[in-house]
Amino acid sequence: MRPFKLVISGVGGQGTLLASRLLAEAAIRSGLDVIIGETYGMAQRGGPVMGHLQIGGEDRSPQIPPGEADALLGFEEAEAVRRGAVYLKEGGLAIVNTRRLHPVEVISGMAEYPSRDALMALLSEVTDNIVSFDATALAEEAGDPVTTNVVMLGALCASGILPFQEELLLETMRESVPARYLDVNLKAFILGKKAFTNHKRRQTGIQK
Amino acid sequence: MSARVMMMDEPGRVALLMGNEAIARGAIEAGVSVAAGYPGTPSSEIGDALSQVADALGFYFEWSTNEKVALEVAFGASMCNQRSIVSMKHVGLNVALDILNLISLRGVRGGLVLVSADDPSQHSSGQEQDNRWLAKMNCVPVLEPSTPQEAKEYTRYAFELSERRRTPVMVRTVTRLSHMRGKVTLGPISREKRMAEFDWEGFSYRVSGFDRLFRREKELNDKLKLIQEDFEELNLNLLKMGGDERFGFIGAGLSFNYAHDAVRRLGIEKEAAYLKLATSHPIPQRLVSRLIGGVDRLLVVEEVDPFVELHVRALAKEVNPKLEVYGRMSGHLPGEGELSPQILGEALARIFNLENPYRRRSELEERVRGTIFERMLTFCAGCPHRATIYALKSAVIKVRGDPRRVVVNGDIGCYGLAHTPPLNFEDTYFCMGASIGVSQGMRHVGVDCISLIGDGTFLHAGIPGLINSVYNQADIKVVIADNQTIAMTGFQPHAGSGKTATGKPTRRVLIEDIARACGVDQVEVVDPYNLREAEEAFIRMLESKGVSVVIARRICATEAVRMLRPRRPTPYRVDEDVCIGCRLCLNTFGCPALEWDGEKGLASVNETLCMGCGVCSQICPQGAIGRAGAV
Ligand code: SF4
Ligand code: SF4
Numbered sequence: 001m002r003p004f005k006l007v008i009s010g011v012g013g014q015g016t017l018l019a020s021r022l023l024a025e026a027a028i029r030s031g032l033d034v035i036i037g038e039t040y041g042m043a044q045r046g047g048p049v050m051g052h053l054q055i056g057g058e059d060r061s062p063q064i065p066p067g068e069a070d071a072l073l074g075f076e077e078a079e080a081v082r083r084g085a086v087y088l089k090e091g092g093l094a095i096v097n098t099r100r101l102h103p104v105e106v107i108s109g110m111a112e113y114p115s116r117d118a119l120m121a122l123l124s125e126v127t128d129n130i131v132s133f134d135a136t137a138l139a140e141e142a143g144d145p146v147t148t149n150v151v152m153l154g155a156l157c158a159s160g161i162l163p164f165q166e167e168l169l170l171e172t173m174r175e176s177v178p179a180r181y182l183d184v185n186l187k188a189f190i191l192g193k194k195a196f197t198n199h200k201r202r203q204t205g206i207q208k
Numbered sequence: 209m210s211a212r213v214m215m216m217d218e219p220g221r222v223a224l225l226m227g228n229e230a231i232a233r234g235a236i237e238a239g240v241s242v243a244a245g246y247p248g249t250p251s252s253e254i255g256d257a258l259s260q261v262a263d264a265l266g267f268y269f270e271w272s273t274n275e276k277v278a279l280e281v282a283f284g285a286s287m288c289n290q291r292s293i294v295s296m297k298h299v300g301l302n303v304a305l306d307i308l309n310l311i312s313l314r315g316v317r318g319g320l321v322l323v324s325a326d327d328p329s330q331h332s333s334g335q336e337q338d339n340r341w342l343a344k345m346n347c348v349p350v351l352e353p354s355t356p357q358e359a360k361e362y363t364r365y366a367f368e369l370s371e372r373r374r375t376p377v378m379v380r381t382v383t384r385l386s387h388m389r390g391k392v393t394l395g396p397i398s399r400e401k402r403m404a405e406f407d408w409e410g411f412s413y414r415v416s417g418f419d420r421l422f423r424r425e426k427e428l429n430d431k432l433k434l435i436q437e438d439f440e441e442l443n444l445n446l447l448k449m450g451g452d453e454r455f456g457f458i459g460a461g462l463s464f465n466y467a468h469d470a471v472r473r474l475g476i477e478k479e480a481a482y483l484k485l486a487t488s489h490p491i492p493q494r495l496v497s498r499l500i501g502g503v504d505r506l507l508v509v510e511e512v513d514p515f516v517e518l519h520v521r522a523l524a525k526e527v528n529p530k531l532e533v534y535g536r537m538s539g540h541l542p543g544e545g546e547l548s549p550q551i552l553g554e555a556l557a558r559i560f561n562l563e564n565p566y567r568r569r570s571e572l573e574e575r576v577r578g579t580i581f582e583r584m585l586t587f588c589a590g591c592p593h594r595a596t597i598y599a600l601k602s603a604v605i606k607v608r609g610d611p612r613r614v615v616v617n618g619d620i621g622c623y624g625l626a627h628t629p630p631l632n633f634e635d636t637y638f639c640m641g642a643s644i645g646v647s648q649g650m651r652h653v654g655v656d657c658i659s660l661i662g663d664g665t666f667l668h669a670g671i672p673g674l675i676n677s678v679y680n681q682a683d684i685k686v687v688i689a690d691n692q693t694i695a696m697t698g699f700q701p702h703a704g705s706g707k708t709a710t711g712k713p714t715r716r717v718l719i720e721d722i723a724r725a726c727g728v729d730q731v732e733v734v735d736p737y738n739l740r741e742a743e744e745a746f747i748r749m750l751e752s753k754g755v756s757v758v759i760a761r762r763i764c765a766t767e768a769v770r771m772l773r774p775r776r777p778t779p780y781r782v783d784e785d786v787c788i789g790c791r792l793c794l795n796t797f798g799c800p801a802l803e804w805d806g807e808k809g810l811a812s813v814n815e816t817l818c819m820g821c822g823v824c825s826q827i828c829p830q831g832a833i834g835r836a837g838a839v
Contacts, residue, residue, distance in 0.1 A: 011583070021389070024224050028391060034224070035355075036389040039331070045625065046586045046800055058472070060355065060465035062388035065473070065549040066569035078580050085576045086569055101800075104586035108630035108798040109791060111581040122576055145816045180774070 001032070003057025004163045005064050006156075009050045009083035010075030011101050012040065015149035019073065020051040022153065023162075025172045027055045030164040037062025046103065048079055052087075055163055067126075071161055073152050075135075076101050081119045085126060093129050095155050095196070097148065099136035131155065131199045138191040144181070147188035154192025211260040217397045225392040227385040228253035230356035231323055234363025235293045236265060238319070239398030242285035243269045244278035246668070247697035248297030249332035250386040251325035255295055256698060259709040265397070271700050271709040274640070274668040275300035276307060279322065283311050286320040287411050288404045291367055295323040298337045299639065303669070308376070309346045313424050315374040315431075317407040319367035322348070323379045325386050328511045329546035332383075332696075334620070334639065336544060338512035343378045343489050347428050349435050350378045350489040351444075352461025356390040362444065362486065364395070373435055380488070382511045384546070385462040436490040444486035445495055449502060453481035455559075456503040458496070458520065460485045460510040463547050467509045470552035474562060491519045497527045507559065508535035511547060534559055584628055589801035590765035590777075590819025593623040594631065595736040596689050598797055598827075599760075600658070601633045602739075603746030614656045619643040619670075621662035622696045622764075623689040630798040634660065641669025648673070648682035663690040664702045666719060671726070677755050678727040685749050686757045688719055689736075691764035699767050719759055729754030736760040739826045765819045777820030779836050782812050786832035793824045793833065 006023070010016040020036050027034040037052040052064045066086050071093040074080020080096040088094060098116075105111035123130060135155070139148040150173070157166045170189070177185050213223040214233060225233060232254050235243060243262070245255040255271060262269035268285075272278035275296040282292035296304065301324055311320065324343075327333040343350045351366055353359040359381060366377040408415040439445065449456070457480060459467045464484045471480050483499045485492075488510070500506055500520065508517040517535040524531040534540040540555050541547065550566050557564050587594040604611050611633060618624050618637035626634035637643065643659040650657045661670050666688050677684045694700040701707050703717040723731045730752045734745045742760060749756045769777065779801075789809040794802050801817035802824060804810075813824075815836070825833040 021224070024389060028222065028224055033391060034389075035391075036224075037384065038387045038389070040387070045588055045622065046583070048583050059469045059549075061469045061549045062384055062390075062465075063548055063550075065469075065553060066566050066573075079583070082576055082580050086573050102803060103581055103583040104629060104798050104800060105581045105584060107800060107802060107804070108795050109804075110629060113581070114579050118579055122572070122579060125572060140816075 001056045001163060003059070004055040004161070005069045006053040006071045006073065007050065007064060007069040007083050007087045008053065008073045008075070009048070009079045011079060012045065012047050012049050014049070014075045015146065016049050016051055016075055019149040019153055020053045022169060022172050022176065023053055025176070026164055026168040029168045029172065032056050032163065035062055048082070050083055071095070071156065071159070073156055075148065075152060077116070077119060078114065081123045085122050088126050091127050091129055093159055093161055094123060094127055094131065095152060095159070096130060096132040097135035097152060098132050099134050131159075131196055133195045133199055135192065135195070138195055139188050142188035142191055143184040147185050150185045150188040151192035151195070154189040155196035157189075158193040158196035210257060214257055214261045215264055216394055219394060219396045221394045222391050223394060224389055225356050225360070226253060226387060226389045227356045227359045227381055228325075228387070229257045230359040230392050231295070231363050231379060231381065232257035233392070233394070234360040235321065235367070236261070237360070237395045237397055238364045238367040239291055239400050240293050240367075241267050241290040241318075241402070242282060242292040243267060243294070244272045244281045244292070245295040246272055246275045246278055246300055247694050247700040248300050248325070249697055250327055250381070250383040251295050251297045251300070251323065252697040252700065253386070254323060255700070255709070262710050269709055271702065273703060275304040279304040279307050279311070282320055283307065283316070286316045286318040288318065288406050289402055290318040290404055292318060293321045293323065295325070297333065298324055298326040298339050299333060299335065301339050301342055303640065305342065305346070308348065311376050312347045313428055314411065314421065315424070316370060316376055317374070317410055318402070319370035320376045321363060321366045321370060321379060322376055323381065326380060326382045326512060328382055334637070336512050338515060339378070339380060340488055340515045341513065343380075347432055348376050348378050348489075349487065350380050351486055352380050352488050353385065353486070354462045354464050354484070355385075356388060357392045358486075359385065360392055365444070369435070369438065373431055373438070375431055375435070380461065382462050432490055436492060439487040439490065439492040440494050442487060442492070445492060446484040447495060447499060449481040449499060451502065453479055453502070454504045455479055456481040456483070456499050456505070457507040457509060458483045458485055458499065458516060460488045460516050463509045463511050466547050466549050466552040467507065469549050470556050473553060473565070474556055474560065476556070476560060485516065488516050491516065493523060496520060496523060500524050500531055501527050504530070505532045505559070506534065507540065507555070508533065509541070509547065509552065585625055586628055586798065586800055587622065587625055588766050588819075589799050589817045590821040591622070592691055592736045592760065592762035592765060592821075593626070593689050594797065594799065595739060595821070595823045596687065596742065596760040597623070597626045597631050597633050598823075599736060599739050599742035600687060600746050601631060603743045603750060607747055607750040608656070614658055615650060617643040617647050617657055617659050619659070619661040619665050621665050621689075622691075623660060623662050626660060630795055640665050641673055644670050644673030644677065644684065644686060647684045648677050648680070651682045651684055657684070659684055659686045661686065661688055663688060663692060663704050663719060664694040667703050667717065671722060674723065674728065674755075675726045683754050686755070687746070688757060688759045690719060690759050690761040691767070692761070693764050693767050695764040695767065699764065699770070723757045728757050730756040731759070732757070733759045733761055736762050737821055737823055739823060765821060769819060777818070779815040779818035779820055780813050780822060780825055780833050781815070781836045782810065783832045783834065784808065784810055786830050787811055788830055790829070792829065793827050797824060797827050799824055
């Protein structure tokens with residue numbers, strides 16, 4: 001099997017760690033090798049976080065080298081571009097949550113949040129396979145903004161890029177998510193899947 | 209999820225474990241009976257994992273007041289034939305060093321494993337520090353795993369080695385390994401219960417006589433030679449050498465992976481011999497000599513300092529004087545900072561005259577940096593420290609006229625972010641407890657200053673400094689930001705929290721009692737969520753004579769919300785008819801739950817982030833911010 005490499009980027013508190021763990025557990029269930037590398041110095045306090053997930057393959061390092069990730073899950077717009085531009089392979093899949101989280105530089109008026117065009121121009125230098133939508137809005141629709149990570153997982157699953165069956169991921173979720181949150185999470189997962197397919201449909205529609 | 213895995217007694221079962229959890233699991237499989245530590249990134253999850261299962265598995269775990277105490281606790285158990293483990297971040301060992309030297313000199317009885325979590329590139333530390341030097345200085349053997357699976361195995365082996373050679377053993381991890389997750393095959397959990405009995409022969413002056421126990425340097429040096437012999441044969445050190453290679457590399461611990469991957473990517477596997485080194489101290493010299501005697505060029509890959517490289521260079525002088533050695537000393541690898549697959553790829557490309565495979569991305573990364581902000585760290589929404597520092601800064605402006613009239617000496621913890629915008633109210637911070645000491649030196653030479661220290665840090669290393677200030681009449685002003693937990697490293701409890709590491713209620717050690725007992729003239733406790741009250745206390749502190757302490761006490765906001773779950777705090781809201789868009793709340797206070805609505809030209813509150821602390825409502829001069837439902 002060709003190894004599958006995924007970079008997850010976001011901001012502390014967005015549940016990126018849990019997302020990569022769910023994927024890794026599902027991979028183990030399907031008998032695949034997996035390693036996760038995580039950068040989260042002081043995640044709790046608004047810093048950037050990044051997870052590198054590698055399924056299969058013979059690499060030993062917990063970091064994916066630049067330009068080798070098959071896919072990027074960007075939980076926040078600027079963080080998606082920050083990491084995507086470095087790690088995503090040419091033409092790799094970028095799933096981007098367009099919801100922005102303003103850093104303290106922007107809140108206190110010291111810096112501007114870059115425009116969407118400026119950000120996307122950077123990401124487009126490595127891929128045009130970009131699927132973006134407001135995942136946090138969908139999580140809110142599902143009932144809890146905290147499930148943004150599961151919306152993102154739903155979208156990733158819908159892309160068909162994962163080397164294991166969707167059911168394995170759902171099984172992992174059912175076992176690791178506390179029962180009282182499960183419904184909201186499953187709803188978030190389905191909304192994420194729909195968002196991906198809708199986006200793809202729109203894209204092909206435009207091309208026609 | 210992880211507690212279940214930690215306790216699983218199903219040998220052969222595969223689990224996804226973090227490096228730190230794997231170390232904890234290794235100790236559990238080895239039958240540890242006493243475990244202690246002080247939280248510090250990147251080591252904290254070792255203790256977190258152990259604390260969750262200690263009661264169920266019948267061993268003792270504590271978060272100690274500091275690393276020195278933790279190591280002493282472990283040693284106490286070891287002298288009574290129990291296996292013990294102690295974990296800390298690299299700089300924690302500086303605190304524990306006083307006893308470490310004596311432990312290795314006098315020897316151990318039950319296996320004693322010291323885990324040092326080093327932090328290359330200072331992801332969450334004030335300095336890089338390579339604790340292999342401290343291990344060498346104190347004659348402590350060092351094992352360096354490269355994967356979570358090895359982290360578990362090496363920890364188990366460390367106990368065995370420690371017991372066999374009667375020496376403490378260091379397991380050295382680094383941030384990337386501590387925080388990496390991978391598949392780990394579980395082993396059986398040892399159920400051996402040993403009698404706890406003090407080893408009179410081994411440690412008692414009364415029984416064995418002072419002279420026999422006291423001078424042991426020679427014994428220690430002999431021991432190290434035996435351990436070196438052990439390492440020459442140890443199957444954890446892997447030499448891969450066909451005999452035709454002219455190039456070789458040595459990779460110690462995690463960094464072996466980087467070289468391994470980079471060599472494969474460049475397609476030079478066949479040309480490269482290697483030694484995967486698990487034991488960086490003492491160096492297995494014969495094994496290393498076999499590699500360096502057979503190649504012309506050698507790359508040494510290791511985290512932080514050229515520790516192995518230095519030894520290899522010395523050895524090469526005898527074994528193969530023509531050997532070209534590349535590494536951190538030669539400049540082929542950077543002299544500081546964490547390595548990565550990319551850095552190794554670039555270094556090997558240079559050595560083999562190949563094209564740098566990452567040039568294009570590095571250029572793009574530069575442009576990304578030019579476009580996107582840095583995303584600086586900041587206090588969480590609702591963090592009581594933000595309020596404390598805001599009130600302190602206002603008090604200083606009121607009393608001294610200018611915030612730059614006093615030097616603010618901060619300390620290690622979340623409140624250390626006081627230097628970040630928009631508060632920008634901290635000048636120095638060094639190491640645990642230093643805020644209190646350095647302020648005294650400043651006072652003695654007439655420089656106005658404030659010490660800003662947290663609860664955990666005060667208990668860890670602040671008390672002797674405070675006593676010193678009273679005794680030596682240094683009239684320092686100390687602000688203790690007390691959020692009742694060690695928040696920075698993951699909300700571990702401490703002596704002031706009222707509960708133990710395993711969640712049992714215990715007597716609360718009150719900081720105000722300590723301060724009064726030390727003889728501090730003026731001690732006050734305030735709630736920083738009440739800005740006016742806090743500011744008034746700080747004003748009294750600034751105007752007081754003598755040593756003065758203000759404790760700003762309010763539980764960490766993140767911890768408070770964790771305890772409230774699944775309920776959420778009631779958020780605050782900006783009344784759009786009242787807000788005049790002056791940006792004061794954003795520009796002077798900067799809670800991350802506050803946002804600027806550019807279209808309306810007004811401030812707003814992000815309700816999913818808001819912790820409902822209400823401090824912003826005290827800052828808005830228009831009274832535009834109020835509890836949701838109330839406006
Ligand atoms: S009440 Fe105000 S200061 Fe407190 S968390 Fe909410 S927005 Fe931030
Ligand atoms: S973790 Fe707690 S103490 Fe640290 S910044 Fe967040 S709210 Fe403040």
